[in-house]
Amino acid sequence: MAGVLARMRALEAALPARDGVAVFNRVYLTVTETVARRLGDGAFEDPVAAGELDVRFARRYFGAVDAEAAGLRPPACWRPLFQLRGHPGIRPLQFALAGINAHIGHDLALAVVDACHALDCEPPALQEDFDRIGTVLTSLEEGIRESLMPGPDLLELADPLTHLAGCWSLEMARDGAWAAARMLWGARRLPEAAQEFAARLDAGVGLIGRCLLTPLN
Numbered sequence: 216m217a218g219v220l221a222r223m224r225a226l227e228a229a230l231p232a233r234d235g236v237a238v239f240n241r242v243y244l245t246v247t248e249t250v251a252r253r254l255g256d257g258a259f260e261d262p263v264a265a266g267e268l269d270v271r272f273a274r275r276y277f278g279a280v281d282a283e284a285a286g287l288r289p290p291a292c293w294r295p296l297f298q299l300r301g302h303p304g305i306r307p308l309q310f311a312l313a314g315i316n317a318h319i320g321h322d323l324a325l326a327v328v329d330a331c332h333a334l335d336c337e338p339p340a341l342q343e344d345f346d347r348i349g350t351v352l353t354s355l356e357e358g359i360r361e362s363l364m365p366g367p368d369l370l371e372l373a374d375p376l377t378h379l380a381g382c383w384s385l386e387m388a389r390d391g392a393w394a395a396a397r398m399l400w401g402a403r404r405l406p407e408a409a410q411e412f413a414a415r416l417d418a419g420v421g422l423i424g425r426c427l428l429t430p431l432n
Contacts, residue, residue, distance in 0.1 A: 216251045216266055219273040223247060226280070235300030235428075236280070238307045239314025242359055247273065249351050258347065264334055265344040271329040275322035291421035292317035295428050304430030306376055308363035312383055313424045319352075319388040320420035325413065327396035328403070338400050342393070349389045356385050375431045383427060 223244040230237035250269055259265040279293040289297060296313045299305055327345065331338055360380060395416055402409040 216247075216254065216270065219270055220244070220247060220251065222273075222277060233301075233307075235296055235302075235305065235310035236314070238310040238363070239296065239318075242311045242315065243273075243276065243318070245359070246352060246355055249355065250348060253347075253351065259344045260347075261340075261344055264330070264336070264341055265348065267333055268326060268330040268341060268344065269348065271333065272318070272323060272326035274329075275326055276318055279317075279322075290317075290321060291417045292321040292424060294421055295424040299428045302428070302430055304432050305428055306363075306431060308360060308376060308380055309428055309431075311359060311363055312380060313427045315385065316383060316388065316424050316427060317420060319385065319392055320423065321392075321417050323389070323392040324395035324399060324416065327393070328399050331400060338393075338397055345393065349386075352385060352389070379427065379429065379431070383423070 223240060226240045227237065227244060230240065247269070250265075253259065254262050254266055254269075279289040279297075282289040283293070283297045288294075296310065296317060300310070327338055327341060330341060334340075395412075398412060399409055402412060
């Protein structure tokens with residue numbers, strides 16, 4: 216976890232504040248700092264397993280960042296954020312939601328499978344701590360949304376940002392990630408089927424991300 220936090224802080228220092236990836240990185244750093252504190256406080260049933268899951272999860276994000284920096288093709292779920300990270304018509308909350316969508320909707324499912332292989336366990340062994348990490352995310356979600364809303368005038372129901380933000384659900388994304396993880400784990404002895412499922416998951420999450428990044432002005 217210390218290495219994960221150090222990498223996120225290094226990214227925060229290196230990226231311009233308005234950069235779309237920087238916006239997501241700040242949100243992710245806040246969440247990871249909270250998870251790290253709770254790991255130290257004994258809030259998880261199995262701190263080793265929860266820590267492994269959290270680290271494997273973060274590596275998926277770092278892998279996408281590194282691929283983009285090297286001029287390689289990152290996963291489809293991350294491409295909209297990387298491609299539109301400097302667009303002046305996209306608001307900070309949109310960047311944050313697009314990053315969370317990519318990371319929860321796609322990366323989390325693969326991270327569960329990664330952690331199961333590393334820990335030599337089945338997904339149900341991780342479910343309780345998976346849910347506890349999800350509770351941390353949910354508890355922080357409202358504050359994140361409020362902090363990235365530019366002002367009370369944009370809380371009107373008719374505002375496009377309010378409408379767009381309300382169309383995406385963290386809880387549903389988490390539920391979908393768990394179902395996808397179970398599917399990928401069940402298909403691990405059918406590599407072609409697992410690969411096709413993962414590719415379609417990646418593409419579908421990427422499409423949602425592109426919708427979340429619709430310029431609003």
